[in-house]
Amino acid sequence: MVVASVDNLADERSKAQFDVGAMKIVWAGSKHVFDVTDRMARIVASDPEFRKDNRTTLGRKELFKNTLRKMAHVVKRANELRLTEEEASKLRFFVDEPGYLDLHWGMFVPAIKGQGTEEQQEKWLPLASRMEIIGCYAQTELGHGSNVQGLETTATFDPKTDEFIIHSPSLTSYKWWPGGLGKVSTHVVVYARLVSGGQEHGIYGFIVQLRSLDDHTPLPGIIIGDIGTKFGSGAYNTMDNGFVCFNRVRIPRNHMLMRFCQVTREGNVCLSDVPKQMVYGTMVYVRQTIVSDASWALSRAVCIAVRYSAIRRQFGSQDRGIETQVLDYKTQQSRLFPLLASAYAFRFVGEWLKWLYADVTERLQANDFSTLPEAHACTAGLKSLTTSVTADAIEECRKLCGGHGYLCSSGLPELFAVYVPACTYEGDNVVLLLQVARFLVKTVSRLAAGKKPVGTTTYMGNAEHLMQCKSSASSPEDWLKPSVVLEAFEARAFRLAVACARDISKFSTPEAGFAELSIDLVEAAIAHCEVIVVSRFIEKVQQDIPGDGVKEQLQILCFIYALHLIHKHSGEFLSTGCITPEQATLANEQLRTLYGQVRPNAVSLVDAFNYTDHYLGSALGRYDGNVYATLYAQALRDPLNDTVVPDGYEEFIRPVLKQTMRLSRL
Ligand SMILES: CCCCC/C=C\C/C=C\C/C=C\C/C=C\C/C=C\CC/C=C/C(=O)SCCNC(=O)CCNC(=O)[C@H](O)C(C)(C)COP(=O)(O)OP(=O)(O)OC[C@H]1O[C@@H](n2cnc3c(N)ncnc32)[C@H](O)[C@@H]1OP(=O)(O)O
Ligand SMILES: Cc1cc2nc3c(=O)[nH]c(=O)nc-3n(C[C@H](O)[C@H](O)[C@H](O)COP(=O)(O)OP(=O)(O)OC[C@H]3O[C@@H](n4cnc5c(N)ncnc54)[C@H](O)[C@@H]3O)c2cc1C
Numbered sequence: 001m002v003v004a005s006v007d008n009l010a011d012e013r014s015k016a017q018f019d020v021g022a023m024k025i026v027w028a029g030s031k032h033v034f035d036v037t038d039r040m041a042r043i044v045a046s047d048p049e050f051r052k053d054n055r056t057t058l059g060r061k062e063l064f065k066n067t068l069r070k071m072a073h074v075v076k077r078a079n080e081l082r083l084t085e086e087e088a089s090k091l092r093f094f095v096d097e098p099g100y101l102d103l104h105w106g107m108f109v110p111a112i113k114g115q116g117t118e119e120q121q122e123k124w125l126p127l128a129s130r131m132e133i134i135g136c137y138a139q140t141e142l143g144h145g146s147n148v149q150g151l152e153t154t155a156t157f158d159p160k161t162d163e164f165i166i167h168s169p170s171l172t173s174y175k176w177w178p179g180g181l182g183k184v185s186t187h188v189v190v191y192a193r194l195v196s197g198g199q200e201h202g203i204y205g206f207i208v209q210l211r212s213l214d215d216h217t218p219l220p221g222i223i224i225g226d227i228g229t230k231f232g233s234g235a236y237n238t239m240d241n242g243f244v245c246f247n248r249v250r251i252p253r254n255h256m257l258m259r260f261c262q263v264t265r266e267g268n269v270c271l272s273d274v275p276k277q278m279v280y281g282t283m284v285y286v287r288q289t290i291v292s293d294a295s296w297a298l299s300r301a302v303c304i305a306v307r308y309s310a311i312r313r314q315f316g317s318q319d320r321g322i323e324t325q326v327l328d329y330k331t332q333q334s335r336l337f338p339l340l341a342s343a344y345a346f347r348f349v350g351e352w353l354k355w356l357y358a359d360v361t362e363r364l365q366a367n368d369f370s371t372l373p374e375a376h377a378c379t380a381g382l383k384s385l386t387t388s389v390t391a392d393a394i395e396e397c398r399k400l401c402g403g404h405g406y407l408c409s410s411g412l413p414e415l416f417a418v419y420v421p422a423c424t425y426e427g428d429n430v431v432l433l434l435q436v437a438r439f440l441v442k443t444v445s446r447l448a449a450g451k452k453p454v455g456t457t458t459y460m461g462n463a464e465h466l467m468q469c470k471s472s473a474s475s476p477e478d479w480l481k482p483s484v485v486l487e488a489f490e491a492r493a494f495r496l497a498v499a500c501a502r503d504i505s506k507f508s509t510p511e512a513g514f515a516e517l518s519i520d521l522v523e524a525a526i527a528h529c530e531v532i533v534v535s536r537f538i539e540k541v542q543q544d545i546p547g548d549g550v551k552e553q554l555q556i557l558c559f560i561y562a563l564h565l566i567h568k569h570s571g572e573f574l575s576t577g578c579i580t581p582e583q584a585t586l587a588n589e590q591l592r593t594l595y596g597q598v599r600p601n602a603v604s605l606v607d608a609f610n611y612t613d614h615y616l617g618s619a620l621g622r623y624d625g626n627v628y629a630t631l632y633a634q635a636l637r638d639p640l641n642d643t644v645v646p647d648g649y650e651e652f653i654r655p656v657l658k659q660t661m662r663l664s665r666l
Contacts, residue, residue: 008325009603009625012310016604022547023608026554027344029351038610040090043081045614049073050095052617055234056408057639064183067238071099075131093296094615098239098418100134100180106289107282108135111189114281115205115257124207133213136180137282138244139191143172146431148191148203148280153246155192155206155256159267162253166192166208166246175244177425182226182242186211189257190246196267204279205257208249221249232417233408275369277376286426287379288357292350294386297419298393299343303606304411304621305336305397310603311620311627312402326402327602333595336400338564339393340598340605341557346386348540349533353382373439374455381436381529384429387422394419401620404627409634411618430522437500437521438514440528444501456532459490466494471579476590480555482538485562488578489534492569493527495576500524527572534562553605556597563591 013020028034044050050070058066074095078088092101112124112135127133144150152173155164168174175181181188190208194201211218218224223245230236256263260278262270309327316324326332360375398405398412405412423429443457453460460466469491473484500521507513514521537558545551566573566587573579579587598605613622619630640646646653 008311009307009623012600012603013607015600017601018549018553018604019547020604020607022550023553023605024610026545026547026550027347027608027610034610036087037090040087041094041610041612041615043077044091044094044096045612047073047077050614052096052614053634055097055238056414058234060229060237063234063237064240067097067099068184070095070097071101074101094612096615096617098179098236100136100184100240103136103178103180104128104131104134104185107137107286108185108187108189110285111137111205111282112207112257114285115189115259115279117258120254120257120259133187133209134180134185135187135189135207136178136185136242138175138178138181138188140175140177141172142174142176142243143170145177146428151191151193151203153190153192155190155194155204157194157196157253157263157267158250159265161250162265163250164206164253164256166190166206166249166251168245168247175242176227177241178244179239179241181210181224181244182240184240185242186213186216188244194256194261194263194269196263196269199269201261201269202276202279204261206251207255207257208246208251210244219249221247223247231420232414234414235417236421274367275372277372278364280376283426284376284379285357287383287432288353290422290426291346291353291379291382291386294390294422295343295346295350297415297422298339298346298386298390299606299609300611300616301390301394301397301412301415302336302340302343303609303611304616304618305400305405306340306602306606307622307625308401308404308410308620308627309336311625327599330592330595332400333599334591335396337560337595337598337602339396340602341561341564342389342393343609344554344557345533345537345561346390349382349386349536352536353378371455373442374457377436377439378456378532380427380432381525382532383426384423384432384436385526385529385533387419388429391416391420391423404620404631407619407631409619409631411616411621414617433522433525434518436525436528437518440497440524441501441504441514441521444497456528459531460494460497462490463494463498466491467498470577471583473579473583473586476586476593479563479587479590480559482542485559486531486535486538488566488573489527489531489562491578492573492576493524493531495578496520496524496527496572499576523572527569530565534565537561553598553601556594557605560591560594560598563587563594567591 025031025034028037050073055063055066074088074092077083078091083091089105109125109128112121112128116124128135139148139151141151141153144152152169153175154167154169156167157164175190178188187207187209189205191203191205194204209219210222210224225243226240227243230241253263253265260272260274260276264270306327309332310325312326313323314326356375356378360371363369363371394412394416398410398416401410401412404410408414440457443453443460447453447460447463469487471484471488473479478484500517503517503520504510504513507516541551541554541558545554566579566584570584574581574584616622619634620627622630635641
C-alpha cells in the first residue's frame with residue numbers, strides 16, 4: 001500500500017535550489033570518498049546478513065551472538081572483496097552496530113602503533129592485522145576512570161625472571177568497561193602503574209594475553225566477564241564491555257609498550273625526553289575520530305526528522321482539506337534547522353581536525369612537540385562539544401517526530417541509546433572541557449608575558465581590540481558579514497577566558513581558584529570551541545565550491561549555525577558587552593529569514609547525506625516517504641502480534657475478568 005504521503009517528498013525534492021549531487025560530494029569530502037562510501041553502504045544494505053530491524057526485540061544473548069555473526073561476516077566480506085583498509089572500515093561502519101572490531105582496530109592497534117617500539121610493532125601488528133589475535137584497550141577501572149593517574153593496577157618488574165607481574169590489588173582496581181574485553185578479546189593493552197626497584201614510575205601500557213588461543217578459556221590468574229546490560233534496548237548491548245581482575249599475572253618484560261619509557265633487564269627505568277602525556281596518545285587519536293562520527297549520528301537523526309516533518313501534517317485546514325506540513329511551522333524550523341546546520345558544521349570541523357591530527361603526528365615523528373598541547377585541547381574540546389550537542393539533538397529529533405518518534409521503528413530511541421555514552425567514553429565531557437579551560441587560562445597568562453598565541457588561539461593575540469570592540473551590526477543583513485559574526489564570537493570567548501584568568505589570580509593558589517571557578521571555566525571552554533567551529537565553517541564557505549547553488553546553501557547553514565548560537569548564549573554575548581540587546585534582536589530577525597530560505601531545500605539538504613534506508617533504520621526517515629504503511633507493517637511484525645490472543649490470557653486476564661464479573665453480580 002502506498003499512501004499520499006509519498007508525494008510529499010517528491011514534491012519537496014522538486015523545490016531544491018541547488019545541485020544535490022554536488023552537495024553529496026562536498027558532504028563526503030571528495031568524489032573518491034563519496035564513491036567508496038556509497039559502494040560500501042549499498043553492499044551492507046543489500047546483504048541480508050546485515051539485517052538490523054529485529055535488534056530491539058532480541059534478548060541480550062541472542063543480540064550478542066547476532067553481533068558476533070555480523071562481525072565475522074564483515075571480516076569475511078572484507079577478505080572476499082579484497083577491500084582496502086579505507087573500504088573495510090566504511091563497510092564495518094555501515095553495519096551500524098557496536099562490536100569488538102572497533103576496539104581491536106580503533107584502540108588496540110593504534111595503541112601498539114603509537115606506544116610500541118619498532119620491534120614491538122613488527123611483532124604484534126601483523127598478528128593483529130591478520131586477526132590471529134583480537135585486542136582491546138583496558139584503562140578504566142571500577143573505581144577510577146577520568147583520573148588516569150589514579151589507576152591502581154600495578155605492573156611490577158621482577159628482575160629475577162625478567163617479567164612484569166600484572167596485579168589488581170583491590171576490587172576498585174578491576175578493569176571495568178573495556179569494549180570487547182568481556183567475552184571476545186584474546187589480548188589487551190592494560191594501563192597500569194609501573195613499579196621497578198620498589199619505586200613507582202607512572203602509568204604505561206602492557207600487552208597481556210587474556211584467553212587461550214586454543215579454546216578461549218581465561219589464562220591462569222585472570223578472572224574475566226561482561227559488566228552487564230546497558231541503557232536501552234539493542235543499542236550498546238551488542239558490545240561485551242567487560243571486567244577483568246589480574247591475580248599476579250606474569251608477562252615477559254618486552255610486553256610493556258616501550259616507545260616512551262624503557263625498562264632494562266636490570267630494572268632500570270629510562271625515560272626518553274618526550275612529554276609523558278604521549279602515553280595518552282591513543283585517546284587523542286580516538287577523540288579525533290569521535291568528532292567526525294558526531295556529524296554522522298547527528299545528520300542521521302536530522303535526516304529522519306526533516307523527512308518526517310515534510311510528511312507529517314497537522315492543523316491549518318478548517319474544512320477537512322489538506323493540513324499543514326509540520327515542517328512549515330516556524331517553531332519546528334527553529335528547533336530543526338539549527339541541528340541541520342550543526343550537522344554540516346561538525347562535518348567540516350571533523351575534516352579539519354583530521355588534518356590537524358595528521359599535522360601534529362608528522363611533527364611528533366620529527367620530535368617537534370610544540371603543537372601537542374593545542375592538539376590535546378582541540379580534540380578534547382571538540383569531542384566534548386560535538387558529542388554533547390549530538391546527544392541532545394537526537395533526543396530533540398525524537399520530540400520533533402511527535403509520538404511516532406518514541407517508537408523503536410522510528411530508529412531514534414536506539415540511536416540515542418547507542419550514541420549518548422559518547423558524552424562519557426574517551427573522557428567525560430566536563431572533565432575534557434576543564435582541560436581546554438586549563439589550556440586557555442595558560443594562553444591568557446602567557447599573553448601578559450608577551451607570548452604570541454598560535455593555532456586556534458591566534459585570535460587572542462588581538463587582545464586589546466577584543467576587549468574593547470563593540471559590534472557594528474546595525475541591520476539584520478549585517479549579521480551575514482563573516483567579520484561581524486567572527487568578531488562577536490572571538491570577543492565573547494576571549495572576554496570569558498580573561499575573566500576566568502583574572503578571577504583565578506584572586507585565590508590563594510591557582511588550584512583553589514580553578515576548582516572554585518570551574519563552572520565559568522567550562523563556559524569559557526565551550527565559547528572557545530564554538531569559535532573554532534564557526535571559524536572553520538566560515539573558512540569552508542569562503543572557498544570555491546563547485547555545483548549550482550551549493551555554496552549559497554552552505555552559507556545559509558553557516559549563518560544559521562552561528563546566529564542560533566548567539567541566540568542560545570545571548571546571556572553571555574550581552575553580559576560580556578560584545579553585542580547590545582538591539583543587536584541580539586537583529587540577529588534573531590536574520591535567523592528567521594534564513595529559516596525561510598532553508599525551508600524549500602531542507603529535504604534535499606538531508607538527501608545530500610546519501611544515507612541508505614538500511615543505515616537510517618527508520619520508518620519515519622525512509623527515502624520514499626512511505627511512513628504510515630511502514631509503521632503499520634512494522635507494528636504487525638512485533639513479537640506481541642505473533643498471536644491474536646496474548647500469551648498469559650488464561651493465567652492472568654481471564655481470572656481478572658471473571659473476578660470482575662463476580663463483583664458486578666453482587
Ligand atoms: C577486517 C575488517 C576491518 C574493519 C575495520 C573495523 C573497525 C573500524 C576502525 C576503527 C574505529 C575507530 C575508532 C573507534 C574506536 C573506538 C570508539 C568506540 C568506543 C569507545 C571506546 C571507549 C574507550 C575509552 O573510553 S578508553 C578510556 C578513556 N579514558 C579517558 O579518556 C580518561 C580521561 N582522563 C584523561 O585523559 C586524563 O586523566 C586527564 C583528565 C587529561 C588528566 O590527566 P593528568 O595526567 O592528571 O593531567 P593534568 O594534571 O590535568 O595535566 C597535565 C598536563 O598534561 C596535559 N595533557 C593531558 N592529557 C593530554 C593529552 N591527551 N595529550 C597531551 N597533553 C595532555 C595537560 O594539558 C597538562 O598540561 P599542562 O601541564 O601544560 O597544563
Ligand atoms: C559505552 C562505554 C564504553 C567504554 N569503553 C571503554 C574502553 O573500551 N576502555 C576503557 O578503558 N574504558 C572504557 N569506558 C570507560 C570510560 O572511558 C569512562 O567511563 C570515562 O572516562 C569516564 O570516567 P568515569 O566513569 O570514571 O566517570 P567519573 O569521572 O566518575 O564521572 C562521574 C561524574 O563526575 C564528574 N567529574 C569527574 N571528575 C571531575 C572533575 N575533575 N571536575 C569536575 N567534575 C568531575 C564527571 O563530569 C561526571 O559528571 C567506556 C565507557 C562507556 C560508557
